[in-house]
Amino acid sequence: MVKLEQYGETNEYRPLYLAFVSNVENINNLENIRLNNLRLANIAADRMAPTESTPAIVWLSYNVHGNETSSSEAALLTLFALVDPSNTQTKAWLKNTVVMIDPCVNPDGRDRYVNWFNSVVGTNYNPNLDAREHREPWPSGRSNHYNFDLNRDWAWQTQIESQQRIIQYNKWMPQVHVDFHEQGINQPYYFAPAAQPYHEAITQWQRDFQVTIGKNHARYFDKNGWLYFTREIFDLFYPSYGDTYPVYNGAIGMTYEQGGGGSGGLGANTDEGDTLTLYDRAIHHYTTSLSTIEISAMNSSALVKEFRKFFNSAVSGEIGEYKTYVVKNNIVDAQRIRALLKLLDRNDIRYGTGSGNARGFNYNNGRDETFAVANGDIIVSTAQPKATMVKVLFEPRSKLVDSLTYDITAWALPYVYGLTAYASKQSIGITGAWKSAAVPNAPLNADTYGCALRWQGVSSATAVAELLTKGVKLRFSEEPFEVNGQSYPRGSVIVLKKGNEKFGNSLWTMVEKVCTENIIGVSAVSTGMVDKGFDFGSSRVHYMKARKIAVLTGEGIGSLSAGEVWHFFEKELRYPVTLINASDFGRVKWNDIDVLIMPDGNYRFLNEKSSADQFYQWIQNGGNVIAMENAVVQLSKQPWSEVQLRKEDGKDSSDKKDPYISLRSFENRQKEGIPGNTPGSILRVDTDNTHPLMYGYPSYYYTLKMDNNIYDFIKKNGWNAGVIKKDNQLSGFIGYKLKSKLQDGLVFGVQDIGRGSVTFLSDDVLFRSFWENGKLMFCNAVFMVGQ
Numbered sequence: 001m002v003k004l005e006q007y008g009e010t011n012e013y014r015p016l017y018l019a020f021v022s023n024v025e026n027i028n029n030l031e032n033i034r035l036n037n038l039r040l041a042n043i044a045a046d047r048m049a050p051t052e053s054t055p056a057i058v059w060l061s062y063n064v065h066g067n068e069t070s071s072s073e074a075a076l077l078t079l080f081a082l083v084d085p086s087n088t089q090t091k092a093w094l095k096n097t098v099v100m101i102d103p104c105v106n107p108d109g110r111d112r113y114v115n116w117f118n119s120v121v122g123t124n125y126n127p128n129l130d131a132r133e134h135r136e137p138w139p140s141g142r143s144n145h146y147n148f149d150l151n152r153d154w155a156w157q158t159q160i161e162s163q164q165r166i167i168q169y170n171k172w173m174p175q176v177h178v179d180f181h182e183q184g185i186n187q188p189y190y191f192a193p194a195a196q197p198y199h200e201a202i203t204q205w206q207r208d209f210q211v212t213i214g215k216n217h218a219r220y221f222d223k224n225g226w227l228y229f230t231r232e233i234f235d236l237f238y239p240s241y242g243d244t245y246p247v248y249n250g251a252i253g254m255t256y257e258q259g260g261g262g263s264g265g266l267g268a269n270t271d272e273g274d275t276l277t278l279y280d281r282a283i284h285h286y287t288t289s290l291s292t293i294e295i296s297a298m299n300s301s302a303l304v305k306e307f308r309k310f311f312n313s314a315v316s317g318e319i320g321e322y323k324t325y326v327v328k329n330n331i332v333d334a335q336r337i338r339a340l341l342k343l344l345d346r347n348d349i350r351y352g353t354g355s356g357n358a359r360g361f362n363y364n365n366g367r368d369e370t371f372a373v374a375n376g377d378i379i380v381s382t383a384q385p386k387a388t389m390v391k392v393l394f395e396p397r398s399k400l401v402d403s404l405t406y407d408i409t410a411w412a413l414p415y416v417y418g419l420t421a422y423a424s425k426q427s428i429g430i431t432g433a434w435k436s437a438a439v440p441n442a443p444l445n446a447d448t449y450g451c452a453l454r455w456q457g458v459s460s461a462t463a464v465a466e467l468l469t470k471g472v473k474l475r476f477s478e479e480p481f482e483v484n485g486q487s488y489p490r491g492s493v494i495v496l497k498k499g500n501e502k503f504g505n506s507l508w509t510m511v512e513k514v515c516t517e518n519i520i521g522v523s524a525v526s527t528g529m530v531d532k533g534f535d536f537g538s539s540r541v542h543y544m545k546a547r548k549i550a551v552l553t554g555e556g557i558g559s560l561s562a563g564e565v566w567h568f569f570e571k572e573l574r575y576p577v578t579l580i581n582a583s584d585f586g587r588v589k590w591n592d593i594d595v596l597i598m599p600d601g602n603y604r605f606l607n608e609k610s611s612a613d614q615f616y617q618w619i620q621n622g623g624n625v626i627a628m629e630n631a632v633v634q635l636s637k638q639p640w641s642e643v644q645l646r647k648e649d650g651k652d653s654s655d656k657k658d659p660y661i662s663l664r665s666f667e668n669r670q671k672e673g674i675p676g677n678t679p680g681s682i683l684r685v686d687t688d689n690t691h692p693l694m695y696g697y698p699s700y701y702y703t704l705k706m707d708n709n710i711y712d713f714i715k716k717n718g719w720n721a722g723v724i725k726k727d728n729q730l731s732g733f734i735g736y737k738l739k740s741k742l743q744d745g746l747v748f749g750v751q752d753i754g755r756g757s758v759t760f761l762s763d764d765v766l767f768r769s770f771w772e773n774g775k776l777m778f779c780n781a782v783f784m785v786g787q
């Protein structure tokens with residue numbers, strides 16, 4: 001009755017498993033059930049007609065947050081109940097249901113928590129919440145190895161756990177998916193139906209069936225006298241969760257939340273004076289697991305029928321007002337386009353190319369325009385099985401029925417990738433498969449004086465990182481130049497024979513190999529005297545030191561932000577980095593470090609005069625700082641900072657006119673902060689792309705604004721590299737009070753201090769590692785700024 005499959009491995013080499021459970025007949029017929037299911041979704045390549053008399057597929061995912069441990073325990077109880085020969089009830093359910101159990105989505109995080117807990121708990125557990133066993137240390141077991149929250153990563157798949165799981169997801173496409181979680185210890189239990197806002201793409205059937213499931217759970221909870229709530233807090237909007245991603249892929253996707261995550265241990269006192277034990281928590285999750293399977297079995301034919309309907313309306317082009325999304329092909333954008341297509345491939349979203357003329361929404365200026373579609377442009381049609389995902393990921397502005405949401409409100413892919421794109425209400429025909437253009441190369445040989453690499457994206461940076469790691473001496477040009485009939489933009493990286501003599505003739509073979517592997521062009525240059533711009537010996541062409549990089553981590557530092565930086569260096573740039581605990585500030589040999597990265601966080605050493613002075617001295621002597629988010633707030637308060645946080649509260653004049661504005665309704669208290677907030681929206685930033693921080697960018701950048709912070713323009717000793725001017729909001733929700741504040745201010749800037757520099761990145765340019773177009777700015781700060 002059970003088929004166990006290892007579908008992958010974690011960063012710490014733990015196995016990832018899926019158990020398929022059903023009756024013997026279904027298990028013997030598993031591959032046919034799978035193929036038929038893909039035919040129902042119009043995904044199967046064989047185009048054979050599917051049958052609707054087939055079991056429903058119910059996928060249960062446990063322990064995505066490693067320190068929410070009761071769910072993996074519940075997975076074992078559930079598995080046992082399904083196979084227990086004496087349990088006739090579950091046997092009846094398994095006639096028309098295939099249950100897929102992922103007992104632990106995040107084993108690295110779970111083991112981090114469990115090993116720590118076992119090392120601090122006594123012979124008996126202590127339910128006192130002040131006991132150390134309820135106070136988990138940094139970075140906690142919630143996240144994976146690289147401190148990523150895997151329940152924000154379903155659509156983006158930046159982490160190997162998600163990448164391997166979504167391959168399985170696309171192979172199986174379940175009708176029901178549950179993601180098991182734990183919430184604060186004093187919250188009872190949450191199950192479907194979810195809270196508003198719902199994304200408008202969610203069908204009536206998906207909304208209704210959540211209620212059906214919720215009512216079934218309520219029956220069991222009522223019988224046992226257990227408390228629960230529904231329709232609050234957990235909404236269905238941001239597409240990268242374990243509930244929304246399945247919903248946008250045609251399933252009933254849900255989150256269940258038990259109280260006690262992170263701090264619950266084996267048992268803990270609640271405010272009401274109860275002791276909540278791991279056993280209680282596991283039994284609640286076990287109960288909803290079985291109740292989900294039961295109600296799905298009872299409705300399996302309706303689930304299959306509605307699933308079929310979802311995908312039939314998808315391929316008939318009935319989803320969304322826009323019928324086609326067009327991404328313009330452009331050699332300058334080749335690296336960004338490659339990254340976008342990788343994302344589409346991972347989500348099984350189809351695309352092609354074609355030509356013609358059309359009308360559509362221009363993402364860059366927000367206007368409806370006529371535009372030409374040229375062969376080589378990427379065409380994504382909404383008439384395809386994954387139409388809902390296409391709509392959710394591409395739509396310029398998602399409708400938000402309620403502004404109180406759990407997450408960011410904007411993620412339209414052309415902004416995330418910084419690409420020129422249109423959303424058209426016309427159906428534009430796909431005439432062929434999309435193929436990338438050949439990378440232009442001029443071969444290098446023994447007579448080559450040097451060669452130049454254009455700085456156009458993260459692949460350029462990974463190539464440079466590799467060359468620097470191999471000990472190749474590099475330079476970069478701060479001005480555009482032309483030589484041998486080729487033109488090179490600012491930031492182009494130059495390799496000369498001079499200085500690299502030790503490599504002899506193998507130099508050019510090595511450079512060509514690195515460039516080919518990173519899919520970037522490289523051109524031979526026969527002379528150091530350029531036709532336009534500055535010669536290679538000019539002081540405008542800078543030597544690029546192979547910098548030694550350190551990142552501050554540990555208590556006080558945002559673990560997600562530190563994780564983004566760590567992951568980026570290890571898995572994308574592949575450039576060495578030293579992680580230093582911020583509490584070790586006093587014992588670090590600062591002279592060995594060229595660049596210090598301060599992720600989002602609270603830095604105590606800045607509050608002590610002696611260490612703050614030592615830090616400033618190090619910058620003056622040539623140290624370079626990259627400060628992110630809240631680190632920028634803290635640095636802006638240092639006496640030397642030319643970057644000043646804007647203080648005005650953003651009140652608009654309507655407040656002053658209304659004498660009753662302070663008469664607030666108690667019932668609306670949760671919504672009071674909304675007018676002055678942004679839960680993550682996209683704004684257009686004007687760049688000074690002559691400054692190294694913005695090399696490789698056009699005159700604009702789309703930023704994800706996650707907080708209310710904006711800074712005044714730098715008046716002296718610094719550079720306003722990225723600023724927000726008036727009317728810059730492109731997508732997402734921004735409170736009306738905040739709109740007037742978020743303009744004419746600085747978001748990205750650089751201050752020169754002595755021989756060093758401080759780069760202020762007040763928005764997260766590496767957000768969840770999916771904000772692709774910010775990564776180049778980070779690379780600029782690492783390799784170029786202050787050189």
Ligand SMILES: [Zn+2]
Nearest residue numbers: 065068181182
């Ligand atoms: Zn959770």
